[in-house]
Amino acid sequence: MASTPVTRDTINPKVLECEYAVRGEIVILAQKLQEDLKNNPKSQPFDEILYCNIGNPQSLGQKPITFFREVLALCDHPALLDKSETHSLFSADSIKRASQILSQIPGQATGAYSHSQGVKGLRDTIAAGIEARDGFPADPNDIFLTDGASPAVHMMMQLLIRSEKDGILCPIPQYPLYSASIALHGGTLVPYYLDEATGWGLEISELKKQLETAKSKGICVRALVVINPGNPTGQVLAENNQKQIVDFCKTEGLVLLADEVYQENVYVPDKKFYSFKKVARSMGYGEKDITLVSFQSVSKGYYGECGKRGGYMEITGFSPEVREQIYKLASVNLCSNISGQILASLVMSPPKAGDQCYESYSAEKNAILSSLAKRAQQLEHALNGLEGVSCNRAEGAMYLFPRIELPKKAVEAAKGAKTAPDTFYARRLLNATGIVVVPGSGFGQAAGTLHFRCTILPQEDRIPAIISRLTKFHEAFMKEFRD
Amino acid sequence: MASTPVTRDTINPKVLECEYAVRGEIVILAQKLQEDLKNNPKSQPFDEILYCNIGNPQSLGQKPITFFREVLALCDHPALLDKSETHSLFSADSIKRASQILSQIPGQATGAYSHSQGVKGLRDTIAAGIEARDGFPADPNDIFLTDGASPAVHMMMQLLIRSEKDGILCPIPQYPLYSASIALHGGTLVPYYLDEATGWGLEISELKKQLETAKSKGICVRALVVINPGNPTGQVLAENNQKQIVDFCKTEGLVLLADEVYQENVYVPDKKFYSFKKVARSMGYGEKDITLVSFQSVSKGYYGECGKRGGYMEITGFSPEVREQIYKLASVNLCSNISGQILASLVMSPPKAGDQCYESYSAEKNAILSSLAKRAQQLEHALNGLEGVSCNRAEGAMYLFPRIELPKKAVEAAKGAKTAPDTFYARRLLNATGIVVVPGSGFGQAAGTLHFRCTILPQEDRIPAIISRLTKFHEAFMKEFRD
Numbered sequence: 001m002a003s004t005p006v007t008r009d010t011i012n013p014k015v016l017e018c019e020y021a022v023r024g025e026i027v028i029l030a031q032k033l034q035e036d037l038k039n040n041p042k043s044q045p046f047d048e049i050l051y052c053n054i055g056n057p058q059s060l061g062q063k064p065i066t067f068f069r070e071v072l073a074l075c076d077h078p079a080l081l082d083k084s085e086t087h088s089l090f091s092a093d094s095i096k097r098a099s100q101i102l103s104q105i106p107g108q109a110t111g112a113y114s115h116s117q118g119v120k121g122l123r124d125t126i127a128a129g130i131e132a133r134d135g136f137p138a139d140p141n142d143i144f145l146t147d148g149a150s151p152a153v154h155m156m157m158q159l160l161i162r163s164e165k166d167g168i169l170c171p172i173p174q175y176p177l178y179s180a181s182i183a184l185h186g187g188t189l190v191p192y193y194l195d196e197a198t199g200w201g202l203e204i205s206e207l208k209k210q211l212e213t214a215k216s217k218g219i220c221v222r223a224l225v226v227i228n229p230g231n232p233t234g235q236v237l238a239e240n241n242q243k244q245i246v247d248f249c250k251t252e253g254l255v256l257l258a259d260e261v262y263q264e265n266v267y268v269p270d271k272k273f274y275s276f277k278k279v280a281r282s283m284g285y286g287e288k289d290i291t292l293v294s295f296q297s298v299s300k301g302y303y304g305e306c307g308k309r310g311g312y313m314e315i316t317g318f319s320p321e322v323r324e325q326i327y328k329l330a331s332v333n334l335c336s337n338i339s340g341q342i343l344a345s346l347v348m349s350p351p352k353a354g355d356q357c358y359e360s361y362s363a364e365k366n367a368i369l370s371s372l373a374k375r376a377q378q379l380e381h382a383l384n385g386l387e388g389v390s391c392n393r394a395e396g397a398m399y400l401f402p403r404i405e406l407p408k409k410a411v412e413a414a415k416g417a418k419t420a421p422d423t424f425y426a427r428r429l430l431n432a433t434g435i436v437v438v439p440g441s442g443f444g445q446a447a448g449t450l451h452f453r454c455t456i457l458p459q460e461d462r463i464p465a466i467i468s469r470l471t472k473f474h475e476a477f478m479k480e481f482r483d
Numbered sequence: 484m485a486s487t488p489v490t491r492d493t494i495n496p497k498v499l500e501c502e503y504a505v506r507g508e509i510v511i512l513a514q515k516l517q518e519d520l521k522n523n524p525k526s527q528p529f530d531e532i533l534y535c536n537i538g539n540p541q542s543l544g545q546k547p548i549t550f551f552r553e554v555l556a557l558c559d560h561p562a563l564l565d566k567s568e569t570h571s572l573f574s575a576d577s578i579k580r581a582s583q584i585l586s587q588i589p590g591q592a593t594g595a596y597s598h599s600q601g602v603k604g605l606r607d608t609i610a611a612g613i614e615a616r617d618g619f620p621a622d623p624n625d626i627f628l629t630d631g632a633s634p635a636v637h638m639m640m641q642l643l644i645r646s647e648k649d650g651i652l653c654p655i656p657q658y659p660l661y662s663a664s665i666a667l668h669g670g671t672l673v674p675y676y677l678d679e680a681t682g683w684g685l686e687i688s689e690l691k692k693q694l695e696t697a698k699s700k701g702i703c704v705r706a707l708v709v710i711n712p713g714n715p716t717g718q719v720l721a722e723n724n725q726k727q728i729v730d731f732c733k734t735e736g737l738v739l740l741a742d743e744v745y746q747e748n749v750y751v752p753d754k755k756f757y758s759f760k761k762v763a764r765s766m767g768y769g770e771k772d773i774t775l776v777s778f779q780s781v782s783k784g785y786y787g788e789c790g791k792r793g794g795y796m797e798i799t800g801f802s803p804e805v806r807e808q809i810y811k812l813a814s815v816n817l818c819s820n821i822s823g824q825i826l827a828s829l830v831m832s833p834p835k836a837g838d839q840c841y842e843s844y845s846a847e848k849n850a851i852l853s854s855l856a857k858r859a860q861q862l863e864h865a866l867n868g869l870e871g872v873s874c875n876r877a878e879g880a881m882y883l884f885p886r887i888e889l890p891k892k893a894v895e896a897a898k899g900a901k902t903a904p905d906t907f908y909a910r911r912l913l914n915a916t917g918i919v920v921v922p923g924s925g926f927g928q929a930a931g932t933l934h935f936r937c938t939i940l941p942q943e944d945r946i947p948a949i950i951s952r953l954t955k956f957h958e959a960f961m962k963e964f965r966d
Contacts, residue, residue, distance in 0.1 A: 089563060
């Protein structure tokens with residue numbers, strides 16, 4: 001065989017299959033419009049592009065938590081710790097914490113590769129944070145620090161998927177990292193549908209039905225992905241529902257892949273986040289009963305430190321032989337970035353009551369979380385006021401996922417434009433208002449329904465203008481296409 | 484099909500196949516011994532473990548470049564820029580550069596996800612740095628910033644490998660990232676042997692021979708990996724040799740994957756680093772003539788910022804359709820960490836003559852590079868003085884790769900211990916001295932030969948003690964096993 005030039009037809013077909021709408025065609029169009037605006041500010045009917053496509057809080061003006069950044073800066077440049085001026089620039093708590101962290105890193109070498117799972121001292125801190133959160137023990141050797149949650153998800157898919165005969169149960173709608181990763185690793189996504197009518201309820205009967213269907217097609221289902229709080233749906237699972245899910249995985253021998261990156265993002269008083277590990281342990285299930293992976297990230301929560309690419313997975317219930325293979329996979333990439341590792345330890349062990357900086361830290365944290373709750377409510381209310389739009393409340397996470405019923409004429413116009421109706425809507429919205437949302441088809445949706453995902457992340461003072469632009473656009477759109 | 488419990492036998496067999504000796508069994512043993520030493524300092528015949536297994540300079544005491552760390556700290560905590568005390572703590576150049584960088588990041592949001600390829604302004608800086616290095620244009624749109632070079636290599640393997648029928652030409656010995664990545668992506672490593680007798684020469688006749696052999700087995704060879712300066716071999720390619728390689732890739736339609744992460748690590752006056760892009764362009768070959776990927780990292784050079792996980796690849800000669808797919812792959816992981824991105828821009832655009840901090844920066848840089856050159860020479864000299872050991876000079880990179888001829892009795896003892904002879908030697912060396920090296924089998928070696936890889940990274944004042952420990956061990960080993 002001769003070598004083959006690299007063309008679309010000769011690359012890995014799994015790459016072609018993979019889709020990632022969160023940064024897909026609408027976003028590429030948005031980047032183009034932004035470029036146009038830069039060159040000619042009058043070229044569009046709006047002043048700026050508003051990226052509501054992705055959970056990227058700091059890109060929309062959210063400020064980082066001061067304590068976290070002070071510690072990071074001191075760790076990046078430890079020479080500061082010996083200078084007297086430092087005490088007037090940094091809080092005493094930050095100086096203390098940075099010194100502690102540096103003492104946990106062999107030789108204080110933050111520029112060195114760490115252990116493949118991450119710096120041991122930081123994993124100790126994270127394990128202690130998990131214990132404090134759950135009330136059950138956590139083992140630092142179960143923690144794998146990663147560059148955000150995405151590489152951890154890839155690692156588990158790489159481990160579990162042997163061929164297209166291996167299936168992973170995923171919610172629909174889902175965060176497209178899962179479908180992309182399953183496609184790249186050549187597995188089969190086995191969908192289970194969240195019930196929009198009951199606030200995106202996760203029904204065990206649906207899990208069972210889809211599992212049986214997959215089995216009947218010769219698919220060996222290996223794991224269940226649960227995103228809690230939900231992305232793009234924003235629902236927070238009830239503890240009782242979580243217990244059923246744990247029992248289902250235990251009975252069916254499935255690895256429970258728990259995406260818990262929004263654990264700090266719960267906005268309603270009647271819901272609370274419980275980690276799946278806490279739920280399983282509280283049911284009396286230990287390592288031998290259930291195999292469980294929990295993903296956490298520094299990108300979400302009230303901190304929103306997406307650019308730092310920090311995160312971890314906590315793995316429990318794997319045999320030593322399999323753990324060895326997971327370790328090997330981690331070691332091929334040497335380690336995750338140390339600033340991200342430090343930040344992961346900070347978010348799992350923030351200032352505590354009594355610490356000097358606790359009040360200012362808490363004020364920053366609470367301002368962000370209460371504002372997010374308010375924005376979620378305002379946007380949800382506005383969306384529900386639009387003709388043909390219905391939207392479940394965002395109990396948690398960072399998104400709304402409204403359902404839109406489009407007039408037949410709009411659906412036909414989309415067909416004419418050779419695009420999906422929700423993409424057609426999102427494109428028109430962008431062109432008219434500069435607001436970037438992601439079409440529901442990027443996440444999956446029940447047949448015959450249309451949605452889009454919109455983050456709740458624009459700053460609070462911008463929300464009224466966004467609502468008014470969105471409302472104006474929607475009314476005009478419906479008027480244009482009304483049957 | 485029922486779900487299958489996760490055991491060694493039911494995970495992805497590609498994961499089992501993949502090997503990564505740089506963090507393999509010898510290193511795991513070293514970590515255990517280090518734990519033992521911590522609990523009982525008298526438990527071993529040495530005081531400390533000396534990690535010479537991996538190019539990790541700061542773990543062995545190398546200090547980071549002050550300018551780079553000042554800029555990183557200021558970017559992590561931009562509030563410092565407004566404080567008067569900052570001017571007594573940071574150099575004026577660092578303050579200026581940090582301000583420039585922050586102005587290139589939309590909203591100064593270093594905690595935000597960037598463009599999937601990395602912050603555009605930083606890519607502009609890197610492209611300018613490449614232009615200054617090569618004397619040929621570079622396009623910021625060709626740059627993909629990544630968390631170190633490893634993810635970039637994985638991305639290219641993922642793109643090119645469709646099945647085990649796709650082959651990648653790799654040097655033997657090679658850095659095991661390549662064999663691991665090819666194994667994980669299910670391709671075939673097509674080996675070409677570097678000629679130890681001619682200082683690890685890369686012969687075109689060998690490339691041709693191996694290409695033909697692979698073709699005759701039905702393998703479609705898609706790319707050629709060249710590591711220059713070499714890892715683990717330390718050779719620096721002559722420009723003329725590089726021209727031959729470029730012509731070979733052009734003629735055979737192979738993607739040239741150029742691992743150029745050691746571009747700043749050249750220690751001998753008779754050799755100089757030329758990027759493959761410079762070589763190709765100087766031959767008059769443009770985008771349409773050759774497809775070329777250059778990998779660069781912040782982990783190597785004189786900076787050695789391994790823990791920051793920064794790096795990039797520059798891709799040229801791909802069609803727009805294929806580039807779109809590469810962009811999609813990058814976007815699935817959203818972006819690389821921003822501190823690593825900033826650092827990549829700094830290493831490609833360090834202080835220049837005339838800058839206030841240029842002298843202190845140059846002093847730090849030159850001290851590191853001249854010391855590395857000295858250490859390489861001292862260790863090479865010592866190794867060549869040992870019975871049965873011969874070692875090519877390290878012209879560049881961070882390693883020596885001595886060949887060892889072991890007595891038959893030692894080979895038999897290894898067989899008895901069910902391990903490879905070089906692993907046997909490395910294990911004995913570790914147990915006797917605390918020095919961690921990687922057996923040659925982890926990199927591949929010509930049949931019938933044995934080697935180990937040892938970094939040149941221990942600090943200069945430690946080298947005499949290391950040489951004496953190594954010499955003493957080797958003499959005792961040879962005495963024990965002499966035929």
